[in-house]
Each structure stands twice: as C-alpha cells, then as structure tokens.
Amino acid sequence: MRQRGEQPTFRRLQRAAAAGEHRLEVTVLNRDGAVATSDETNWLSIWPLDGSDPAGTEVDNGHGEGSLPAGDYSLNAEVDHQEADGTWSRTIIWLPKVTVTGDVSLTLDARTANPVQVTVDKAGARPAGTEVDLVQRIAGRRRHLTGTFGLAGDHLYVTPASAEGGTEYEVQSLLTQNGKTEGSPYAYNIASKAAGVPADLTLSARTKDLAAVKVRYASEGRPGCAGAHAGVDWGTGSVLSFYWGAGAVPTTRTEYYTPGLDWLRDEALTTADCAFDENDIRTRTDRFPTAGAYTRSWNKGPLGPADGRLILDTGNGTGFSAAMLSERGALSNIRRYSFLKGDSALVSLSGESIGQSVVPGYGRIWARPEPGRYTLTTNATRSAPWSDLATSQHVVWDVMVGQDDIIKLPTVEYRTALDDENRAPANTTQTLTLTLQQAKAGVKPTLWTSFDDGESWTPVSVSADGDRWTASFRNPAKGFVSLRTKIDGAVDQTVIRAYGLR
CATH class of the missing domain: 2.60.40 (Immunoglobulin-like)
Structure with a gap:
C-alpha cells in the first residue's frame, strides 16, 4: 500500500473550557455497543466548516472532550473491532455537520454504520485491499477528511450521510485471485464515488464494463522482479494505492480498471528475489475512457x-x-x-x-x-x-x-521496437522515433549511434514525421546500441547501452 499527498496537521483541543468557548464531550461505542477501548479508537478529528485549521482530541477508553468556539464542525472517528469470528472490522463514524452554540454531548455509535462490500463477476476474485475516503466541501474547497482501508479478510463499515454540504463518498478496491498479493494472473482495480454516503455500500463491477489492459512487464536484460500499485486520483491531493506482485520478469498480465477515472499507477523493478530493498520506480497516470481492450508496458527502453x-x-x-x-x-x-x-x-x-x-x-x-x-x-x-x-x-x-x-x-524521448527483454534483432535495420520534449518548435535534432559503449560515434540522418523525427540504421552483430542526440543551443544527451541485441 502506498499513500501520496500532503497530510494535514491537527491542533489538539484544550481540554478545559476556554473563555468564550463551549465544552464538547463525545462517547464512542464499538460494533458490539460497548464503550470503545483505547486500542479500538483513540482520536476524534474535528474540521471547522469555516475553513479554519482542523483540530482533534484524544479519545481515552471511549471518551473524548475539548473546548470549541461556537460554529459548525465536521466530526469523524475510526473504530477498530475484533468480530465474533476473529476477523477485524474498521468503522468510520462521520457527522458532517455539528452545530456548537453551547455545551455539546454526543454519542458516536459504530452500530449505525453499514458494511462496504466489493464484488466482480470473476470466479475466485477476492478483495486484496479496499479503501474508503470521505470528502467534504469546506469553505469552497474539497477537503479529504478521512479515509480507511482494509486488506484481505478485513471488514469496512461507514455511517450514512446526506449529500447536503458537499459531502462525497469514494471507494476503490483491488481484487485478485483469492485475494492474494503475489502471483495472481489478473488484477481488478474498481472504484466509484457518490454524493453523500449511501445506505447501500456495495461496489460491484462486470468484466465487460471495465477497461481490460494487457500489461507487459519487460525485463532489462537481467533477472528481475516487478511489483505495482494503482490508485484513483480523486483530485483531493491524497492518493492511496494497493500493491500486487507481478513476479519474475518478463511477464504479461491482464489488469482491469474502472474507465473514466484517473488511475495513478507505479511499478518497481528489483532483484530476482523480489526483495525490493532497492529498486527503480516509474509512475504514470492513465485514464481509460471507455470499456474495452488496451495495452500498456513497463520497463521498455530506451530509458x-x-x-x-x-x-x-x-x-x-x-x-x-x-x-x-x-x-x-x-x-x-x-x-x-x-x-x-x-x-x-x-x-x-x-x-x-x-x-x-x-x-x-x-x-x-x-x-x-x-x-x-x-x-x-x-x-x-x-x-x-x-x-x-x-x-x-x-x-x-x-x-x-x-x-x-x-x-x-528539453529532453529527447526514444521509441523503437524491442522484445520483452529490451533486445532487438542483430544485423537488421532498426527504426527509431525521436520525440522532443519541452523543446522549442521547429528545432531539428542531430543523432549519433555507437556500438562500442561510446568509444566511437556514427552520425545518422533524421527525417521529420509530423511532430516527431525518425531515423533508420543497421544494428551490429552483437552487443548494445548507444544513442546520442543533440539539439543545438538546448541539450546534448547521451545514453550508453540504450538497448541490447539478440
């Protein structure tokens, strides 16, 4: 699991009543109706609806208190609880608007929450991770107030809320074969959002309604292992994504995505033992506009x-x-x-x-x-x-x-036909496409190739192809091809061993 984005800093409420302020007292009940222990919940978040900085107070054995000035507030707390069958549940209790004009005493009851359920029409597919986010428009700005996640076997619950005041409910889930994070031949990444928090929190999807993406995880010429994350960028500045292991590379897998959303995706390439102690990470954002077939790849050179x-x-x-x-x-x-x-x-x-x-x-x-x-x-x-x-x-x-x-x-991006180990056929003609990034319009690149790791260079002519440039040259009998490209007055970039030969 990976989370991106800036997290807010909460000031702690003063427990004793301050001059001109009012007492807030809160009791939190768990899903059995008992007063929650400090292990089950220990914090109450408080967001002033006038846009002031958020605040909070510690919850000690189900009791929280503090001093607040008069005004309107959004309150939330999270409750963890071990169910009768031994599994764990996480409940978000959310009150989007609490008006404080005097002393206030509230009871937050986890039993009022409804279950989050996730399904797809693939036999054997189970959630490996599910995330819920609650968003509210505060002082004209969409704010990510809270979120929670559950891994395989966890249960999530959220209290219902009306759509008044610009409240939103967002949910996403990763489903794999039997909910495992390693070795699944497929991955379902599904998501939805709603105004307010509906009573029915079922997230379901049919395969035919999703983007079916054939993803090739290339190797870079040596044994390696890949893993990936995917999460929806809802536009709130916070993105949480779930991990699944692709395993030894090269490999190909089918990944399914809810279309019409911005999916922030990353992939890490590491040693063959999948240790991920050190790795290369690459990130992209994909929006698949409609259901249907797509292709993508990771680790494809030239880099x-x-x-x-x-x-x-x-x-x-x-x-x-x-x-x-x-x-x-x-x-x-x-x-x-x-x-x-x-x-x-x-x-x-x-x-x-x-x-x-x-x-x-x-x-x-x-x-x-x-x-x-x-x-x-x-x-x-x-x-x-x-x-x-x-x-x-x-x-x-x-x-x-x-x-x-x-x-x-300015930089130069290369594209050329390579296999899933980033190799090209020896002694054949290779076509290379050059795309100039962040460069002035109308400039022409100069290209050289090297077959001896940069000891000597051979100029190669380039031809305009729309807003790109193309070049063709003959690969040598073995080894690697290195590339150097120059844009006069802008950039001179060299990469040794851009791709290998087979």
Missing part, C-alpha cells in the same frame, strides 16, 4: 531523462530535477542509491560554479544565478543487478536564465 526543470525560486534557493531513468509515458523516481551514482552541476559560461550535487538529475539550495547563459550538466552511472541498460548517461543543457522562475529543460 532516459524526462521532465527536467530548473526552478530558480523554490522558496529555499534554486533547485534542479530530471527523471533520469524514464521510459515512454512513465517518469522514473529521482534519487541516488547504491546502483545509481553521479553528479549534477550548474556553471556559468565563465566557469563560475553556481551549484553542485552528488545526485544525478537533482540539486537544491543553490544560489539563484544572475540573468545570462549557463551550462547545467548531470552524469549518471548505473550498475543495477536487474539491468544491463542505461549504464551511463551524460546530459548537458544550455540554459538561458531570465525573469522566469521555472525553466523547462
């Missing part, structure tokens, strides 16, 4: 930099980032780890160092450069045990600093 930015005012100096191991349509994570090392530097034309870092594709807290022309260089060397590709990268940007706070750095 290279993407989404480069020089941010001159981060609020804490000048920063730089570029996703150095990106593939077509998916951005890599930006970091330095034991298998990826290098450096980055921003230098003036006179040789003055503006900033340096020991991380490839990343730098921060540099001095803001004066207007003028600069060179931004990043180097990356890679020795990952799951990959024999992109073993070295060297990228040089010509940067003109003016008044803009954000400078987008």
Whole structure:
C-alpha cells in the first residue's frame, strides 16, 4: 500500500473550557455497543466548516472532550473491532455537520454504520485491499477528511450521510485471485464515488464494463522482479494505492480498471528475489475512457531523462530535477542509491560554479544565478543487478536564465521496437522515433549511434514525421546500441547501452 499527498496537521483541543468557548464531550461505542477501548479508537478529528485549521482530541477508553468556539464542525472517528469470528472490522463514524452554540454531548455509535462490500463477476476474485475516503466541501474547497482501508479478510463499515454540504463518498478496491498479493494472473482495480454516503455500500463491477489492459512487464536484460500499485486520483491531493506482485520478469498480465477515472499507477523493478530493498520506480497516470481492450508496458527502453526543470525560486534557493531513468509515458523516481551514482552541476559560461550535487538529475539550495547563459550538466552511472541498460548517461543543457522562475529543460524521448527483454534483432535495420520534449518548435535534432559503449560515434540522418523525427540504421552483430542526440543551443544527451541485441 502506498499513500501520496500532503497530510494535514491537527491542533489538539484544550481540554478545559476556554473563555468564550463551549465544552464538547463525545462517547464512542464499538460494533458490539460497548464503550470503545483505547486500542479500538483513540482520536476524534474535528474540521471547522469555516475553513479554519482542523483540530482533534484524544479519545481515552471511549471518551473524548475539548473546548470549541461556537460554529459548525465536521466530526469523524475510526473504530477498530475484533468480530465474533476473529476477523477485524474498521468503522468510520462521520457527522458532517455539528452545530456548537453551547455545551455539546454526543454519542458516536459504530452500530449505525453499514458494511462496504466489493464484488466482480470473476470466479475466485477476492478483495486484496479496499479503501474508503470521505470528502467534504469546506469553505469552497474539497477537503479529504478521512479515509480507511482494509486488506484481505478485513471488514469496512461507514455511517450514512446526506449529500447536503458537499459531502462525497469514494471507494476503490483491488481484487485478485483469492485475494492474494503475489502471483495472481489478473488484477481488478474498481472504484466509484457518490454524493453523500449511501445506505447501500456495495461496489460491484462486470468484466465487460471495465477497461481490460494487457500489461507487459519487460525485463532489462537481467533477472528481475516487478511489483505495482494503482490508485484513483480523486483530485483531493491524497492518493492511496494497493500493491500486487507481478513476479519474475518478463511477464504479461491482464489488469482491469474502472474507465473514466484517473488511475495513478507505479511499478518497481528489483532483484530476482523480489526483495525490493532497492529498486527503480516509474509512475504514470492513465485514464481509460471507455470499456474495452488496451495495452500498456513497463520497463521498455530506451530509458532516459524526462521532465527536467530548473526552478530558480523554490522558496529555499534554486533547485534542479530530471527523471533520469524514464521510459515512454512513465517518469522514473529521482534519487541516488547504491546502483545509481553521479553528479549534477550548474556553471556559468565563465566557469563560475553556481551549484553542485552528488545526485544525478537533482540539486537544491543553490544560489539563484544572475540573468545570462549557463551550462547545467548531470552524469549518471548505473550498475543495477536487474539491468544491463542505461549504464551511463551524460546530459548537458544550455540554459538561458531570465525573469522566469521555472525553466523547462528539453529532453529527447526514444521509441523503437524491442522484445520483452529490451533486445532487438542483430544485423537488421532498426527504426527509431525521436520525440522532443519541452523543446522549442521547429528545432531539428542531430543523432549519433555507437556500438562500442561510446568509444566511437556514427552520425545518422533524421527525417521529420509530423511532430516527431525518425531515423533508420543497421544494428551490429552483437552487443548494445548507444544513442546520442543533440539539439543545438538546448541539450546534448547521451545514453550508453540504450538497448541490447539478440
């Protein structure tokens, strides 16, 4: 499971009544009707409906109290409870509007909640993870108030709520073969949302109504293991996603998605033992507009930099980032780890160092450069045990600093026919497509290939193909093909071992 997005900070209520404020007392009951223990619930969240910062109070053995000024508030608490059959349940109790004009005493009863149920029409498919989110429009802004999740065998419950006041209920679930997170030949990612919290919380889907995505998990030439997450971006700034293991690569699997939603998906490639101690991660957002057949892939080369930015005012100096191991349509994570090392530097034309870092594709807290022309260089060397590709990268940007706070750095994205181990046939003609990202319109790239890991380079002619460029050349008899592309006055990027040969 992975959660993204900024989480709010809650101030603690003063327990004693403050001058001009009122006492709030809350009793929380579990699903058996007994006063909840501190192990079952320990916090009450309080959101002022005027848009002020959220607050909260500790719940001690089912009792919470605090001091509040007059006003309208949204309250929620979560209750964990062991059921009679030994399984665990999680209940969200939500009161979207509580008006405080004097002292208030409330009872939050988990027995008033209804069960969340998830089904698909695939025999043997069981939930491996289910998430519920509650959203409310507060002071004109959609706010993610709370959410909870359950893994295989857990039970979720939510109290009903009307749609008044801009309340929303969002639910998503991952279903796999028997609910397992490893080795399932398929994965169902289904989701829905509703105004308010309906009494019937059944989420069901038919396979024919979903996007059926044939996903190829490629290897990068060496034994490896892949795992993935998927979660809906509901537009609230918080995304939770569930994990499933694809296993040894290369492999192909069918994944089903509710169409019409923005699915934030990521994939990690690690060592063959699936340890995930260190890995490469790539992320993309997919929206499948309608039900039907689609194809996608992960780990398909050639890999290279993407989404480069020089941010001159981060609020804490000048920063730089570029996703150095990106593939077509998916951005890599930006970091330095034991298998990826290098450096980055921003230098003036006179040789003055503006900033340096020991991380490839990343730098921060540099001095803001004066207007003028600069060179931004990043180097990356890679020795990952799951990959024999992109073993070295060297990228040089010509940067003109003016008044803009954000400078987008041009890169070149490659596309070519490779098998599921990122190999191409030896001694055959290879066609390469080049797409210029964040580059000025009308510029033409220059391309070179190398068959000896960059010791020597051969120029290759390119031809315009709409808004892209294409080139053809003959692969050598063995080894790897390296690529270098230059856009005059913008970028010179080199990747050693862009793909291998078979």
